[in-house]
Structures are given as C-alpha cells and as structure tokens.
Amino acid sequence: MNSVTQSDSNSERGSRPEAPEAQLFAPSLGADIGRGRLAGRRVLVVGAGQRSSVDNNVVGNGRAMSLLFAREGAQVACADKMLASARETAQAIEGAGGRAFAIEADVVAESEVIEMVRLAAAGLDGLDGVVINVGIGNGKSLSDLTAENWDEVMNVNLRGHMLVAKYAMGALQPGASIVFISSVASRSPMSRQPAYEASKAALIALCRAVALEGHPRGIRANVLSPGLMDTPMGREASAKRPNRAARALPFGRQGTGWEVAYPALFLMSHDASYVNALDLVVDGGLTNGVALG
Numbered sequence: 001m002n003s004v005t006q007s008d009s010n011s012e013r014g015s016r017p018e019a020p021e022a023q024l025f026a027p028s029l030g031a032d033i034g035r036g037r038l039a040g041r042r043v044l045v046v047g048a049g050q051r052s053s054v055d056n057n058v059v060g061n062g063r064a065m066s067l068l069f070a071r072e073g074a075q076v077a078c079a080d081k082m083l084a085s086a087r088e089t090a091q092a093i094e095g096a097g098g099r100a101f102a103i104e105a106d107v108v109a110e111s112e113v114i115e116m117v118r119l120a121a122a123g124l125d126g127l128d129g130v131v132i133n134v135g136i137g138n139g140k141s142l143s144d145l146t147a148e149n150w151d152e153v154m155n156v157n158l159r160g161h162m163l164v165a166k167y168a169m170g171a172l173q174p175g176a177s178i179v180f181i182s183s184v185a186s187r188s189p190m191s192r193q194p195a196y197e198a199s200k201a202a203l204i205a206l207c208r209a210v211a212l213e214g215h216p217r218g219i220r221a222n223v224l225s226p227g228l229m230d231t232p233m234g235r236e237a238s239a240k241r242p243n244r245a246a247r248a249l250p251f252g253r254q255g256t257g258w259e260v261a262y263p264a265l266f267l268m269s270h271d272a273s274y275v276n277a278l279d280l281v282v283d284g285g286l287t288n289g290v291a292l293g
Contacts, residue, residue, distance in 0.1 A: 034071035064260065068258070078090045107160030179222055179267050188287065211277035259282060
C-alpha cells in the first residue's frame with residue numbers, strides 16, 4: 001500500500017454520511033481509499049488546476065483526477081495554463097505522500113505543448129497515460145457568434161486536444177491510455193452555444209482517430225462526457241445562467257468532480273484494457289431522460 005493510500009485511510013467509508021437514494025457514497029465525495037490501481041504508472045494531466053473565482057470548497061474534474069490517480073499509485077505531472085493552480089494540485093499530492101510536479105502550458109500554443117510533453121516525459125521517466133481536460137465556452141448563441149468567437153473555442157476545445165494527443169503519442173509507452181474530456185453538450189443543443197457543442201462533438205470523432213492511430217502499439221484512447229457537474233467551472237456557468245441547474249436532475253443533484261475522476265481512473269487503468277474509442281457518458285442518466293423532479 002503506497003503512502004498516499006495510507007494517508008487517506010482516515011477518510012474511509014464510515015467517516016462521512018452516505019445517501020444511497022442520492023447515490024452519494026465515499027467515492028462520490030473523494031473519501032474512498034486507494035487500491036493501487038495505477039501503481040507504477042506515469043500520468044500527465046493537462047488541466048490539472050482549477051478555477052477558484054466562484055467557490056474554493058468544491059473540487060474540479062482536473063484536480064480530482066490528479067489527486068485520485070496519485071492516491072491509486074501513479075506519479076503525476078500536473079499541467080495547466082494557470083501555473084499557480086497546477087502547483088496547488090501537485091502540492092496536495094505531495095502533501096499526501098505522492099509524487100507530482102507542475103508544468104505551465106497553454107494548449108493553444110504548439111511550442112508549449114511540445115515542451116509540456118517533453119518535461120512530463122523527462123520528469124516522470126516516461127509516460128503511461130495522458131488526460132486532456134481543457135475547454136472553454138463563450139455563452140454565445142448563433143446570432144451573436146462571430147468567426148473569431150468560433151475560432152477561439154475551437155482552438156482550445158479541439159485543436160488543443162489534437163496537439164496534446166499528437167505530441168504525447170510519441171512519448172507514450174505501449175499499453176498507455178489517453179482520456180479526453182468532452183461533454184453531454186456534444187449530444188444536445190440545450191446550452192445554446194453552438195461553438196462549444198460542435199467542439200465537444202468533434203472531440204469524440206478526434207478520439208476515434210487517435211484510438212486508431214495508437215492501436216498498433218496498444219495505446220487506447222477514450223472520451224468521458226460529463227453532464228451537469230458541481231465543479232468550480234459548473235458553478236461559474238450556473239452563476240451566469242441560473243436556469244442551468246434549475247431542472248429535474250438524476251438522483252436530485254449534480255455530479256461531483258470525483259464522479260468524473262473515478263470513470264477516468266477506470267479508463268486509465270489496465271482494468272479497461274479492452275475498452276477503446278468509447279464515449280463514456282457520466283451524467284446520471286440525464287441525457288436518457290432519467291431525473292427526479
């Protein structure tokens with residue numbers, strides 16, 4: 001059992017209340033123990049920091065994934081455009097006994113992506129996995145959208161993912177895993193942001209192409225598509241659009257960052273050795289009409 005797992009042993013299932021009817025359990029709250037599912041793995045998490053402008057008391061997807069991977073035995077390179085936030089994530093991992101370091105990188109800049117991958121591979125002595133957790137929206141409907149608005153979203157949400165996958169592919173070891181983070185907005189126009197929705201849909205097609213490219217070396221690529229999540233970015237979106245979460249929701253609540261991290265853990269691990277080119281929806285059933293009024 002690694003030191004990160006030991007340090008979290010006081011946060012076992014009984015330490016926090018569970019609500020089975022709401023599907024709230026220790027993993028949903030980030031309170032479960034590690035089981036060594038990524039022991040010895042070296043993972044780059046792109047977008048490992050998180051926004052803090054709305055609420056510091058909730059964990060984002062990138063930070064939750066980074067912390068969970070380390071808890072499960074991985075060494076983690078925490079990359080983000082916001083270096084201070086990436087450092088906070090890395091420091092939290094090291095404070096729990098794991099190994100991590102921060103890298104500053106903007107995925108829009110090709111040269112920074114190349115350097116990010118080089119630093120991650122050098123610092124970890126190789127790469128066994130990459131998570132690409134970057135994305136922006138602009139809140140603009142079709143009538144308000146300009147060509148520049150469109151390009152800005154596509155540069156981050158699609159081109160940035162392509163660049164990371166392209167340059168990481170050469171550094172990844174056989175048996176490695178790539179996880180893209182999309183959104184259920186890829187399946188529905190309900191956000192009324194066509195640039196965002198189109199970029200997230202195109203990301204799923206990109207993932208399939210990456211999976212095909214990596215297949216001869218045993219490198220898998222999959223997508224996670226979260227629904228309405230209670231994260232800093234989610235709360236920021238809700239502050240701008242109060243009706244965002246004012247609706248019937250699965251189990252009567254939004255998801256947590258940890259509920260994105262655990263499916264990502266599965267896809268990153270050898271437990272998912274025969275799972276490839278999959279779009280795994282993590283929305284509690286929302287897009288299939290499952291919700292509590």
